[in-house]
Amino acid sequence: MHWSFQTFSSPAEAKKTGQIFQETTLANFRVEALSDGFLTVISQLRAKQVDTWDWFLLGKEADQLIINQGKTNQLLAIDYLRELWEKMGVIPYPHQLSTAKKVIHEMQGQAILADEVGLGKTIEAGLILKEYLLRNLAKKVLILTPASLLWQWYHELYEKFNIAAGIQRSRWDWEFSDILIASLDTAKREPHASVISGIIYDLIIIDEAHKLKNSSTQAYRFVNSLQKKYCLMLTATPIQNDLKELYNLIALIKPGQLGSYRTFKKQFMESKRIPKNPRKLKGLLNKVMIRNKRGAGTVEFTKRIVNPIVISLTPAEQELYRRVTEFIRARSKNSGLKNILPLITLQREVCSSFLATGLTLEKMIVNLDNAEASEAASLLKDLADVKQNSKCDALEKLVRTLTDKVIIFTEFKASQKYIRYRLEKAGYFTVAFDGSLSRGKKQWVRSVFQKDAQILVSTESGGEGLNFQFCNQVINFDLPWNPMRLEQRIGRVHRLGQTRDVQIYNLITKGTIEEHIMFLLHQKINMFESIIGELDAILLHLKLGRSFEAEIMKIFLAHEEKELIREKLASFGDHFLEGQKQVKESSWDLL
Amino acid sequence: MGSSLIAVSLFLRGRGVVITLTSLVFRFFELCRLEPVQIRPGIWQVQIEQSLMQELDGRRAGNRLLQFTFEQHLAKKYGAELICEGSYRSNTILRLIQKQGLLTRAYLPDYVFDQAMLQKRMLEKFPQGNRIYIVKYETVYDQHLWIQLLTTRWGLEKRETIADPLINLSTGEVSKFTISTRLFLQGLPNKNTVRTRKLSFKKAFAAAVNNLEQILAEENDEWAQISLQKLEKEQTKLDHFYEGRLDSKAYHLKTEEIKRRFLPKVEIDTLRAALLYIPLYRYRLIVVDRTGQEQNKCIYYDPISNSLALG
Numbered sequence: 001m002h003w004s005f006q007t008f009s010s011p012a013e014a015k016k017t018g019q020i021f022q023e024t025t026l027a028n029f030r031v032e033a034l035s036d037g038f039l040t041v042i043s044q045l046r047a048k049q050v051d052t053w054d055w056f057l058l059g060k061e062a063d064q065l066i067i068n069q070g071k072t073n074q075l076l077a078i079d080y081l082r083e084l085w086e087k088m089g090v091i092p093y094p095h096q097l098s099t100a101k102k103v104i105h106e107m108q109g110q111a112i113l114a115d116e117v118g119l120g121k122t123i124e125a126g127l128i129l130k131e132y133l134l135r136n137l138a139k140k141v142l143i144l145t146p147a148s149l150l151w152q153w154y155h156e157l158y159e160k161f162n163i164a165a166g167i168q169r170s171r172w173d174w175e176f177s178d179i180l181i182a183s184l185d186t187a188k189r190e191p192h193a194s195v196i197s198g199i200i201y202d203l204i205i206i207d208e209a210h211k212l213k214n215s216s217t218q219a220y221r222f223v224n225s226l227q228k229k230y231c232l233m234l235t236a237t238p239i240q241n242d243l244k245e246l247y248n249l250i251a252l253i254k255p256g257q258l259g260s261y262r263t264f265k266k267q268f269m270e271s272k273r274i275p276k277n278p279r280k281l282k283g284l285l286n287k288v289m290i291r292n293k294r295g296a297g298t299v300e301f302t303k304r305i306v307n308p309i310v311i312s313l314t315p316a317e318q319e320l321y322r323r324v325t326e327f328i329r330a331r332s333k334n335s336g337l338k339n340i341l342p343l344i345t346l347q348r349e350v351c352s353s354f355l356a357t358g359l360t361l362e363k364m365i366v367n368l369d370n371a372e373a374s375e376a377a378s379l380l381k382d383l384a385d386v387k388q389n390s391k392c393d394a395l396e397k398l399v400r401t402l403t404d405k406v407i408i409f410t411e412f413k414a415s416q417k418y419i420r421y422r423l424e425k426a427g428y429f430t431v432a433f434d435g436s437l438s439r440g441k442k443q444w445v446r447s448v449f450q451k452d453a454q455i456l457v458s459t460e461s462g463g464e465g466l467n468f469q470f471c472n473q474v475i476n477f478d479l480p481w482n483p484m485r486l487e488q489r490i491g492r493v494h495r496l497g498q499t500r501d502v503q504i505y506n507l508i509t510k511g512t513i514e515e516h517i518m519f520l521l522h523q524k525i526n527m528f529e530s531i532i533g534e535l536d537a538i539l540l541h542l543k544l545g546r547s548f549e550a551e552i553m554k555i556f557l558a559h560e561e562k563e564l565i566r567e568k569l570a571s572f573g574d575h576f577l578e579g580q581k582q583v584k585e586s587s588w589d590l591l
Numbered sequence: 592m593g594s595s596l597i598a599v600s601l602f603l604r605g606r607g608v609v610i611t612l613t614s615l616v617f618r619f620f621e622l623c624r625l626e627p628v629q630i631r632p633g634i635w636q637v638q639i640e641q642s643l644m645q646e647l648d649g650r651r652a653g654n655r656l657l658q659f660t661f662e663q664h665l666a667k668k669y670g671a672e673l674i675c676e677g678s679y680r681s682n683t684i685l686r687l688i689q690k691q692g693l694l695t696r697a698y699l700p701d702y703v704f705d706q707a708m709l710q711k712r713m714l715e716k717f718p719q720g721n722r723i724y725i726v727k728y729e730t731v732y733d734q735h736l737w738i739q740l741l742t743t744r745w746g747l748e749k750r751e752t753i754a755d756p757l758i759n760l761s762t763g764e765v766s767k768f769t770i771s772t773r774l775f776l777q778g779l780p781n782k783n784t785v786r787t788r789k790l791s792f793k794k795a796f797a798a799a800v801n802n803l804e805q806i807l808a809e810e811n812d813e814w815a816q817i818s819l820q821k822l823e824k825e826q827t828k829l830d831h832f833y834e835g836r837l838d839s840k841a842y843h844l845k846t847e848e849i850k851r852r853f854l855p856k857v858e859i860d861t862l863r864a865a866l867l868y869i870p871l872y873r874y875r876l877i878v879v880d881r882t883g884q885e886q887n888k889c890i891y892y893d894p895i896s897n898s899l900a901l902g
Binding site for chain 1 (some may be wrong): 599612615618619622634666672673675676677678682685686688689690692693694695696697739741744747748749750751752753763772773775776777792796797800806807808812819825827828829830831832833834841843845847848852853854855856857859860861862863864865866876883
């Protein structure tokens with residue numbers, strides 16, 4: 001061995017003790033001479049570790065080159081990652097690059113990244129993090145995410161940015177890990193919260209930041225107590241219900257940016273949901289928030305191709321569907337619309353699988369009066385007797401025609417189990433994905449699906465926040481009634497990085513409510529083929545949000561004739577489209 | 592030289608030395624006793640042992656045949672690793688070099704100075720007609736600490752420069768380093784010729800810092816003023832937000848936070864240092880003037896200031 005490398009960090013990289021050798025105050029700034037580097041040199045002198053003159057001179061030249069590189073306003077990370085990204089097939093989009101530059105150079109590292117779903121907020125945050133690391137501006141970094149996304153962050157940072165972050169497992173990790181990914185729910189609890197509050201972070205990244213919309217929650221107070229230099233908050237929905245949520249988020253990043261709440265209300269709130277002085281408000285928001293939207297000038301997405309598959313039920317299935325629907329109508333008449341939620345669930349389940357319907361009925365039965373309970377019991381018996389499932393037959397037939405990977409979405413776990421049972425029996429390798437899986441297992445399932453399995457059967461909860469761009473075929477075994485949830489499903493595959501057109505197969509049972517839902521979502525709103533930007537804002541504007549399903553159910557319960565239901569849903573669809581138009585024109589556009 | 596290489600050329604002001612990333616990389620391999628082989632125009636190949644590879648790419652790396660190029664189109668064409676400004680490989684090499692040579696010792700051999708020229712300059716110090724006799728000539732080595740100080744200005748943005756004062760450990764004098772580094776030799780001169788240092792390293796560091804502070808006090812501090820204005824603006828917003836709660840813990844935390852972000856400061860840290868032995872030439876003379884009167888004189892030549900001074 002001809003060389004003997006120093007394996008400890010150079011003063012520029014070494015863990016700064018922050019020990020100050022000498023401090024002076026000049027007219028407009030303070031000068032701190034640090035001991036760190038000098039002590040390293042002295043310790044080498046004492047240990048007689050003297051390097052050669054040639055290495056010294058070369059080191060000096062390297063110091064100068066590194067400093068010169070840092071003088072540019074361009075992103076250093078781009079050149080650094082170019083080869084890695086070429087290997088990985090990562091293409092940074094112009095809006096991501098401009099966001100990273102703006103956050104670093106104009107916003108001084110404090111921003112809410114509020115791009116619409118699928119525009120790559122994680123890439124933007126990773127890029128900013130990498131830039132700060134390369135420029136030696138950040139060393140101690142904390143990434144707070146929902147527990148389900150820990151591994152996704154870990155892989156994204158490692159694979160796309162060559163950043164080896166740690167995942168928090170013990171209370172010691174907070175102090176000893178330089179770049180740590182942790183669950184917000186864990187971090188906000190003791191004993192962790194007190195340890196974290198004592199650390200000064202260079203950068204904190206908070207994913208799914210809309211969870212911090214309420215300033216009276218423990219999570220909000222915890223994040224507000226963190227000591228940090230730079231902070232990024234990621235959310236696609238900075239406003240979910242009212243403007244106060246937006247105010248609260250901004251107050252975490254930059255308290256006072258929108259004044260005190262009293263002045264904010266006076267200056268910018270017409271009502272809870274309608275802003276005043278939108279132009280001025282937008283100007284203030286632009287200083288702390290970046291929201292990239294889909295559409296011209298941002299990102300070109302591949303096409304969504306909708307393939308509706310209409311399934312005829314057997315007479316026995318048709319009869320059972322009719323009886324369950326009647327049971328729901330009768331129940332709604334008896335109990336009113338107060339407890340509409342279980343009825344919505346039941347109505348949706350009966351279009352999915354009788355197994356799911358049976359399980360819900362079984363749970364409901366204890367709260368029913370005698371007559372209703374006996375009808376429910378009779379229904380349960382008959383549901384168990386039906387051996388055929390026409391929808392699953394159609395699914396099997398469809399899957400046989402598909403050669404590539406496919407994700408089958410269902411809203412219900414019981415249906416998920418049944419689908420898997422049927423497909424496995426038919427010889428397919430399937431994996432299941434749902435909210436009950438542990439953090440590691442979710443990532444494992446994703447990787448099994450990517451490498452080995454052909455089919456992933458996923459429930460809604462399992463889909464949130466996880467990306468499957470390597471797959472371009474989606475089967476909606478049943479349809480969610482809420483367009484937001486439908487968008488989340490499709491968004492798993494139809495997002496940045498998807499290079500192929502996305503095929504969407506919708507299984508619709510003839511003569512059921514699904515036909516009407518399909519009419520509303522596809523024909524009226526055109527949800528499947530186009531991405532409706534500002535979906536969240538539209539729902540909020542129309543005060544629909546969670547009540548979207550309830551509105552549909554109300555129409556369905558109030559009318560029995562097919563034509564009348566269609567007519568009412570059409571006018572509901574028009575109402576939605578009108579809302580969309582108003583949002584575009586109105587001040588909600590301030591986001 | 593390709594355009595990417597021209598782009599990374601750095602002209603060291605006042606030194607006239609051009610450093611290119613290319614020359615730096617080849618020098619690195621040379622110091623590692625490795626010889627890259629050009630396998631086709633613009634593409635080099637070098638076999639790197641595991642220990643060095645681990646230093647570059649982390650502990651999971653194994654030994655490998657590294658193919659590299661400085662041209663982007665060649666990197667794409669042949670799949671070689673690209674070494675250009677900011678690229679992954681250039682960064683790993685630069686960061687590894689940065690860790691080396693933190694402390695060194697070198698001396699300036701006394702033969703590099705032309706004695707005849709020095710003596711001629713010495714004669715010019717005395718009035719014409721005087722006769723000068725060199726009774727004794729000796730070289731003593733003074734110890735100097737050449738320290739590389741990273742100076743980071745923290746305002747709205749971070750700006751870094753390197754200061755490299757030379758501190759005479761006998762006199763405490765701080766000066767600019769002006770001698771060509773190529774004249775120095777690795778190691779120590781004859782021990783008998785080295786003067787004992789009177790200044791501790793700590794005091795030398797303090798002297799360097801004081802010197803740098805003086806320079807900073809005189810330079811344009813617009814960056815600090817801009818940052819102070821921003822701080823003031825942010826403080827006003829914060830005070831408004833916490834109106835009526837100015838004694839709360841949250842207010843104090845946020846005040847600290849904005850100070851951390853915007854209060855301008857300069858950080859000085861040592862990157863590396865060299866203990867240099869630089870000769871001081873001492874001539875003992877007898878000067879006989881026109882009247883025949885003799886005088887004993889002592890004259891010094893200091894290579895750092897390139898000046899002769901009567902002692």
